[in-house]
Amino acid sequence: DAKTTQPNSMESNEEEPVHLPCNHSTISGTDYIHWYRQLPSQGPEYVIHGLTSNVNNRMASLAIAEDRKSSTLILHRATLRDAAVYYCILRYSGGGADGLTFGKGTHLIIQP
Protein backbone atom coordinates (compact mmCIF):
# COMPACT_ATOMS: atom_id res chain seq x y z
CA ASP A 1 0.00 0.00 0.00
CA ALA A 2 1.15 3.49 -0.72
CA LYS A 3 2.19 5.25 2.46
CA THR A 4 1.93 8.78 3.75
CA THR A 5 4.38 10.83 5.78
CA GLN A 6 3.23 13.55 8.16
CA PRO A 7 4.98 15.61 10.82
CA ASN A 8 4.44 14.23 14.30
CA SER A 9 3.16 17.52 15.64
CA MET A 10 2.46 21.11 14.72
CA GLU A 11 1.54 24.15 16.72
CA SER A 12 -0.50 27.15 15.67
CA ASN A 13 -2.30 30.09 17.15
CA GLU A 14 -6.03 30.50 17.45
CA GLU A 15 -7.71 32.37 14.60
CA GLU A 16 -4.74 31.86 12.27
CA PRO A 17 -4.62 29.60 9.21
CA VAL A 18 -3.04 26.17 9.58
CA HIS A 19 -1.36 24.21 6.81
CA LEU A 20 -0.92 20.51 7.52
CA PRO A 21 1.41 18.78 5.03
CA CYS A 22 1.33 15.19 3.83
CA ASN A 23 3.81 13.46 1.55
CA HIS A 24 2.75 10.46 -0.51
CA SER A 25 5.42 10.01 -3.15
CA THR A 26 4.33 6.46 -4.09
CA ILE A 27 0.69 7.36 -4.68
CA SER A 28 -0.96 5.52 -7.56
CA GLY A 29 -3.28 7.01 -10.11
CA THR A 30 -6.35 5.47 -8.49
CA ASP A 31 -5.58 6.54 -4.93
CA TYR A 32 -7.78 9.20 -3.40
CA ILE A 33 -6.35 11.39 -0.65
CA HIS A 34 -8.52 11.41 2.48
CA TRP A 35 -8.18 13.41 5.67
CA TYR A 36 -9.69 12.46 8.99
CA ARG A 37 -9.21 13.99 12.39
CA GLN A 38 -9.61 12.63 15.88
CA LEU A 39 -10.48 14.91 18.75
CA PRO A 40 -9.46 13.80 22.25
CA SER A 41 -11.45 10.83 23.53
CA GLN A 42 -13.54 10.59 20.35
CA GLY A 43 -13.65 8.49 17.23
CA PRO A 44 -12.16 9.87 14.03
CA GLU A 45 -14.26 12.12 11.84
CA TYR A 46 -14.06 12.69 8.12
CA VAL A 47 -12.68 16.03 7.02
CA ILE A 48 -12.23 16.04 3.26
CA HIS A 49 -10.98 14.02 0.30
CA GLY A 50 -9.82 14.57 -3.25
CA LEU A 51 -8.20 12.98 -6.28
CA THR A 52 -6.46 15.62 -8.37
CA SER A 53 -8.15 18.98 -8.02
CA ASN A 54 -8.18 21.18 -4.97
CA VAL A 55 -11.27 20.73 -2.84
CA ASN A 56 -13.15 22.92 -0.40
CA ASN A 57 -15.84 22.19 2.13
CA ARG A 58 -17.19 23.82 5.26
CA MET A 59 -14.45 22.34 7.42
CA ALA A 60 -11.30 22.78 5.37
CA SER A 61 -9.57 22.98 2.01
CA LEU A 62 -7.38 20.36 0.41
CA ALA A 63 -4.58 21.47 -1.89
CA ILE A 64 -3.09 18.71 -4.02
CA ALA A 65 0.25 19.11 -5.76
CA GLU A 66 0.23 18.83 -9.53
CA ASP A 67 2.30 15.63 -9.42
CA ARG A 68 0.06 14.34 -6.57
CA LYS A 69 3.07 13.40 -4.48
CA SER A 70 2.05 15.72 -1.68
CA SER A 71 -1.01 17.49 -0.36
CA THR A 72 -1.87 20.08 2.26
CA LEU A 73 -4.89 20.31 4.49
CA ILE A 74 -5.76 23.92 5.18
CA LEU A 75 -7.78 25.10 8.15
CA HIS A 76 -8.55 28.69 7.30
CA ARG A 77 -9.06 30.00 10.80
CA ALA A 78 -8.13 27.61 13.56
CA THR A 79 -10.12 27.45 16.77
CA LEU A 80 -9.32 25.64 20.00
CA ARG A 81 -11.80 22.99 18.90
CA ASP A 82 -9.53 22.12 15.97
CA ALA A 83 -6.90 20.69 18.32
CA ALA A 84 -6.78 17.05 17.25
CA VAL A 85 -4.74 14.39 15.52
CA TYR A 86 -5.04 14.75 11.76
CA TYR A 87 -4.61 11.71 9.55
CA CYS A 88 -3.75 11.76 5.86
CA ILE A 89 -4.88 8.49 4.26
CA LEU A 90 -4.65 7.10 0.76
CA ARG A 91 -7.52 4.98 -0.35
CA TYR A 92 -7.95 3.02 -3.56
CA SER A 93 -10.97 4.52 -5.34
CA GLY A 94 -13.29 6.97 -3.65
CA GLY A 95 -15.09 4.53 -1.40
CA GLY A 96 -16.24 0.96 -1.11
CA ALA A 97 -15.77 -1.83 1.37
CA ASP A 98 -12.06 -1.51 2.08
CA GLY A 99 -11.07 -0.10 5.42
CA LEU A 100 -8.85 2.87 6.12
CA THR A 101 -5.14 2.52 6.86
CA PHE A 102 -4.25 5.02 9.54
CA GLY A 103 -0.72 6.19 10.23
CA LYS A 104 0.27 8.09 13.37
CA GLY A 105 -0.98 11.41 12.02
CA THR A 106 -0.09 14.96 13.04
CA HIS A 107 -0.95 16.17 16.49
CA LEU A 108 -2.16 19.74 16.03
CA ILE A 109 -1.84 22.01 19.04
CA ILE A 110 -3.74 25.30 19.04
CA GLN A 111 -2.54 28.05 21.33
CA PRO A 112 -5.07 30.63 22.54
Next chain:
Amino acid sequence: DAGITQSPRHKVTETGTPVTLRCHQTENHRYMYWYRQDPGHGLRLIHYSYGVKDTDKGEVSDGYSVSRSKTEDFLLTLESATSSQTSVYFCAISERTEQFFGPGTRLTVL
Protein backbone atom coordinates in the same frame (compact mmCIF):
# COMPACT_ATOMS: atom_id res chain seq x y z
CA ASP B 1 -24.14 13.03 13.69
CA ALA B 2 -24.45 9.57 12.12
CA GLY B 3 -26.62 7.23 14.16
CA ILE B 4 -24.03 4.83 15.42
CA THR B 5 -23.74 3.47 18.94
CA GLN B 6 -21.41 1.04 20.63
CA SER B 7 -22.05 -1.07 23.69
CA PRO B 8 -20.73 -1.42 26.22
CA ARG B 9 -18.73 1.80 26.38
CA HIS B 10 -16.40 0.41 29.02
CA LYS B 11 -15.65 -3.15 30.04
CA VAL B 12 -13.18 -4.83 32.33
CA THR B 13 -12.80 -8.57 32.00
CA GLU B 14 -10.40 -11.34 32.86
CA THR B 15 -8.05 -13.27 30.65
CA GLY B 16 -9.71 -16.28 29.04
CA THR B 17 -13.29 -15.01 29.18
CA PRO B 18 -15.36 -14.43 26.04
CA VAL B 19 -16.33 -10.85 25.22
CA THR B 20 -18.77 -9.48 22.66
CA LEU B 21 -18.88 -5.86 21.59
CA ARG B 22 -21.87 -4.51 19.73
CA CYS B 23 -22.09 -1.85 17.07
CA HIS B 24 -25.55 -0.60 16.14
CA GLN B 25 -26.45 1.81 13.34
CA THR B 26 -29.67 3.51 12.34
CA GLU B 27 -28.38 4.81 8.98
CA ASN B 28 -28.90 1.64 6.91
CA HIS B 29 -25.33 1.91 5.65
CA ARG B 30 -24.00 -1.08 3.77
CA TYR B 31 -20.46 -1.24 5.10
CA MET B 32 -19.43 -1.69 8.72
CA TYR B 33 -15.97 -1.92 10.30
CA TRP B 34 -14.22 -2.73 13.52
CA TYR B 35 -10.92 -1.00 14.38
CA ARG B 36 -8.72 -1.03 17.44
CA GLN B 37 -6.53 1.81 18.67
CA ASP B 38 -3.52 1.40 20.91
CA PRO B 39 -1.02 3.96 22.22
CA GLY B 40 1.62 4.69 19.61
CA HIS B 41 -0.51 3.28 16.81
CA GLY B 42 -3.12 4.72 14.55
CA LEU B 43 -6.34 2.80 14.18
CA ARG B 44 -5.95 -0.70 12.77
CA LEU B 45 -8.66 -2.60 10.94
CA ILE B 46 -9.82 -5.86 12.56
CA HIS B 47 -12.73 -6.99 10.39
CA TYR B 48 -15.23 -5.43 8.06
CA SER B 49 -18.59 -6.25 6.55
CA TYR B 50 -19.91 -5.45 3.10
CA GLY B 51 -23.42 -6.75 3.70
CA VAL B 52 -25.51 -9.03 5.87
CA LYS B 53 -23.52 -12.21 6.52
CA ASP B 54 -20.69 -10.92 4.32
CA THR B 55 -17.52 -10.23 6.28
CA ASP B 56 -13.79 -10.23 5.70
CA LYS B 57 -10.58 -9.98 7.69
CA GLY B 58 -8.56 -6.87 8.21
CA GLU B 59 -4.97 -6.24 9.24
CA VAL B 60 -5.22 -7.55 12.83
CA SER B 61 -7.96 -10.20 12.79
CA ASP B 62 -6.26 -12.96 14.82
CA GLY B 63 -8.21 -13.69 18.02
CA TYR B 64 -11.36 -11.94 16.79
CA SER B 65 -14.51 -13.05 15.03
CA VAL B 66 -17.45 -11.04 13.75
CA SER B 67 -21.04 -11.56 12.79
CA ARG B 68 -23.62 -9.49 10.97
CA SER B 69 -27.08 -11.05 10.90
CA LYS B 70 -28.88 -7.75 10.40
CA THR B 71 -27.95 -4.60 8.52
CA GLU B 72 -27.94 -2.54 11.68
CA ASP B 73 -25.80 -4.73 13.94
CA PHE B 74 -22.16 -5.77 13.70
CA LEU B 75 -20.80 -7.84 16.56
CA LEU B 76 -17.14 -8.29 17.46
CA THR B 77 -16.31 -11.33 19.59
CA LEU B 78 -13.14 -12.14 21.47
CA GLU B 79 -13.50 -15.88 22.03
CA SER B 80 -10.91 -15.95 24.82
CA ALA B 81 -9.71 -12.51 25.78
CA THR B 82 -5.99 -11.88 26.30
CA SER B 83 -4.18 -8.93 27.84
CA SER B 84 -2.89 -7.96 24.38
CA GLN B 85 -6.49 -7.23 23.40
CA THR B 86 -6.73 -4.42 25.92
CA SER B 87 -7.53 -1.51 23.64
CA VAL B 88 -10.08 1.03 22.51
CA TYR B 89 -12.36 -0.42 19.87
CA PHE B 90 -14.08 1.74 17.30
CA CYS B 91 -16.89 0.77 15.00
CA ALA B 92 -17.43 2.63 11.74
CA ILE B 93 -20.10 2.67 9.06
CA SER B 94 -20.01 3.78 5.45
CA GLU B 95 -22.22 3.90 2.41
CA ARG B 96 -19.93 5.49 -0.15
CA THR B 97 -16.90 7.55 0.72
CA GLU B 98 -16.97 8.85 4.26
CA GLN B 99 -16.63 6.55 7.20
CA PHE B 100 -18.53 7.56 10.33
CA PHE B 101 -17.11 6.39 13.61
CA GLY B 102 -18.78 5.45 16.83
CA PRO B 103 -17.73 6.73 20.27
CA GLY B 104 -15.55 3.72 21.04
CA THR B 105 -15.45 0.94 23.63
CA ARG B 106 -12.63 0.86 26.14
CA LEU B 107 -11.82 -2.78 26.91
CA THR B 108 -9.43 -3.81 29.67
CA VAL B 109 -8.37 -7.45 29.96
CA LEU B 110 -6.77 -8.26 33.30
